Amino acid sequence: MDQDHLNKLAQKFLEGTATDVEKAQLHEWYDRLSASGEIPEDAEALRLRMQQQIARRTAGKVRWYRLTAAAAAVLLLVSTGVYFLRSSKPAQEAVKTHHYKQDVAPGGNRATLTLGDGSVIELDSAQNGALGSQGNTQVIKMAGAQLAYDNGDPGGREVFYYNTVNTPRGGQYQIILPDGSKVWLNAESSLRFPTAFSGDERKVELTGEAYFDIAKDAAKPFVVQVNRMEVEVLGTEFNIMAYANERTVNTSLLRGAVRVRSGGAGSLLRPGQQAQLHKDGKLNVVNHPFIEEEAAWKDGMFIFNNAALENIMRRICRWYNVEVDFTSEKLKGQLFTGQVARQENLSEVLKMLELTDAVHFDIENRTIVVKQ
Structure with missing residues (x-):
């Protein structure tokens, strides 16, 4: 994280205007710094100021515990009303946790690509560069676990195929669609899409969870088909969570505007709102005060x-x-x-x-x- 960005995040935190994701980025920066064993005086001063701000905002509502774990600024609050701050400073009071005999590593950038002819490519083991061509479109694996589609001859006759990217449990991947739209695919999810968008709309099919950053094209709306719901946009950023074992399909709007439809019901979402489709077909729209947290997973945070x-x-x-x-x-x-x-x-x-x-x-x- 560069110094200018860090300074802006710290200032927003101290002013009380930082989003959940921005707070998480700031905490993660300090966590990495703490793990290195070398904490500059200005960084430690910032941590103390953050701690003081939290104390002032929660005065009279919580009890404080300073914990011995050697990481910093990871916040945890339970419904009992007890507030916890992991501090890099040792302390007398601590809640004991036991040592786990077994452990599990986190997930990573893992996915498969199924091409139009049915062949399957393991993206995590494939080399960066061109993976093949389908019609006028070249499929490219880029650095940073990104899959991109380049229509090298946009003026030629449109020939397209349907591709599907699948992530397993413990996997995630980023896709840059033929129109330049970006999609972050979460674990145990799939996205089906054409290698070129023709006709009067750009339509993809989703299972699981994905975050979308859609390229603007007023003449060709972008449509996500998910279960029994359609989400239509012109250019915006939103998250869709549609796992089969969840009670609702949630569309969370961070920026722009989207229209959700299911059966005969429909609604236009504004930033900060979430559409919830229940299994009985009922569609609700709620104001979500912590809308940024719905997409925090793509920035590496729970x-x-x-x-x-x-x-x-x-x-x-x-x-x-x-x-x-x-x-x-x-x-x-x-x-x-x-x-x-x-x-x-x-x-x-x-x-x-x-x-x-x-x-x-x-x-x-x-x-x-x-x-x-």
Whole structure:
């Protein structure tokens, strides 16, 4: 992170205007700095100022604990009203977490590409460069786990095929579509799209979760088909979460405007709103005060605001490719707020939750056992 960007994030944090994602980026910067063992005086002064700001904003509402873990500024709040700050400074008071005999590494950039002829390419092992041509379009694997489509002869006769990118559990990938639109595909997801957009719309099909940054084209709307819902846009940024094991299909709008349709119902979303399609077909639109957290995954963070443990564990299971076993049904409803980097090993994420002393875990043969 360059110094100018860091200064802007720090200023926004101290003014109380930083988004959840910006806060997470700032915390992650300090976490990396702390891990290096060399913390400049100005960085430590910034941490103390941040800590003071948090204390002022939460005065009278929470109790403080300084923990011995050697990382900094990872926040965790549980529904009991106890606020936790992992500090780089050792302290007398700490909530004990146990050592995990087994651990699981985080997910990474893994995906497969199915071409129009049915052949499959393992993108994580493929070399950077041209992967092949389909019609007028060249398929290119770029650095940074990106897949791009280059229509080298846009004036020629349009010949296109349908491609599908699939991410497994524990996988993610970025796609640059033929029109320049960018798509971040989360774990256990798929995107089906043509190698060239013809006709009067740009249509793709999604399962799972993806974040879209759509190139503007007023003459050719972009349409995402997901389950029983369509999301239509001209140029905007939004997140769609449509996993089969979730209660609703959620479309979260960060910028621009989108129209969602399902059956005979439809609604126009504004930034900060989320459309929720229920399994019975009911479509609701709600104002989401923490809309940025819905897309935090693409920036490498888990961010939760008053989320049930059952929902948190579903996200963790998809990213770490593990299963979960609750020893008590009542544990599923425990509410947590917090943030932690997705690049951490599974044990570190679970330890963050254990710091609340409200829940504990074991890892047994890629299964998380949740217990009191």
